Amino acid sequence: MPEAEPRTTESFCDAAWARTAALLDAIHGHPFNTALGEGTLSRDRFVFYLVQDGRYLAAYAKTLATAAARATDPADAMFFAQSAHTALAVERALHTGYLDGFGMGAEDVAAVATSPTCLAYASYLQATALTAPFPVLVAAVLPCFWVYQDVGTALLERTAGLDDHPYRTWISTYSDPAFAASVTQVRRIADRLAATADPETRRSMTEAFCRATEYEWMFWDSAWRLETWPTGQWLTTAG
Numbered sequence: 447m448p449e450a451e452p453r454t455t456e457s458f459c460d461a462a463w464a465r466t467a468a469l470l471d472a473i474h475g476h477p478f479n480t481a482l483g484e485g486t487l488s489r490d491r492f493v494f495y496l497v498q499d500g501r502y503l504a505a506y507a508k509t510l511a512t513a514a515a516r517a518t519d520p521a522d523a524m525f526f527a528q529s530a531h532t533a534l535a536v537e538r539a540l541h542t543g544y545l546d547g548f549g550m551g552a553e554d555v556a557a558v559a560t561s562p563t564c565l566a567y568a569s570y571l572q573a574t575a576l577t578a579p580f581p582v583l584v585a586a587v588l589p590c591f592w593v594y595q596d597v598g599t600a601l602l603e604r605t606a607g608l609d610d611h612p613y614r615t616w617i618s619t620y621s622d623p624a625f626a627a628s629v630t631q632v633r634r635i636a637d638r639l640a641a642t643a644d645p646e647t648r649r650s651m652t653e654a655f656c657r658a659t660e661y662e663w664m665f666w667d668s669a670w671r672l673e674t675w676p677t678g679q680w681l682t683t684a685g
């Protein structure tokens with residue numbers, strides 16, 4: 447009798463992270479993040495990022511709330527419900543604090559159109575929340591946590607000792623050890639679900655993880671390019 451194939455011991459998260467290694471390097475080395483770390487990122491680009499991120503967070507919180515509703519394990523439901531709250535409460539405070547400091551009030555923010563990339567990422571997450579198997583939804587929300595912790599920690603190392611750094615508050619949010627604990631938790635949930643998922647679901651989980659990581663790169667890139675709708679010129683302004 448032929449010997450059974452050895453079962454792979456590599457976790458879903460380790461495999462997914464390895465698959466996105468070059469993309470993660472590209473995220474770390476993106477001019478937006480280099481300039482953010484150096485403190486030379488222009489106010490325009492940072493404001494663009496913050497306004498779009500506010501829109502993203504509203505959609506992301508709904509995605510997490512849907513994950514809480516769909517979770518069968520009460521501990522998972524608690525984690526996602528708590529994270530939905532954090533996304534809205536803590537992060538919105540961060541955004542509003544910066545935007546107020548830049549003289550951008552609620553009305554100025556409301557007047558900005560949601561960018562194509564932000565809309566695509568937010569729509570992708572919300573569609574996944576409503577139509578994909580639960581493990582695939584978890585894989586899709588994972589890069590948001592994980593990539594930010596990775597980027598935040600790297601930025602903290604690069605900017606250690608620079609107390610007057612203009613984007614210090616942003617950097618410390620994502621390099622906070624309490625935030626690292628939430629990354630560990632969501633990784634554990636993803637690994638547990640992947641361990642019992644059928645091969646097709648596991649493949650879809652990897653695809654969702656990669657797609658969301660691509661959107662993370664695109665999000666920073668869209669802020670760097672101050673992305674607009676190429677079709678905007680043909681629409682009359684709202685009366």
Ligand SMILES: Cc1ncc(C[n+]2csc(CCO)c2C)c(N)n1
Pocket residue numbers: 499502503506529530532533537589590591592594662665
């Ligand atoms: C495009 C984009 N991707 C990820 C984050 C980071 N983030 C947003 S909500 C959340 C979890 C709960 O707080 C995390 C880590 C962001 N701000 N913007």
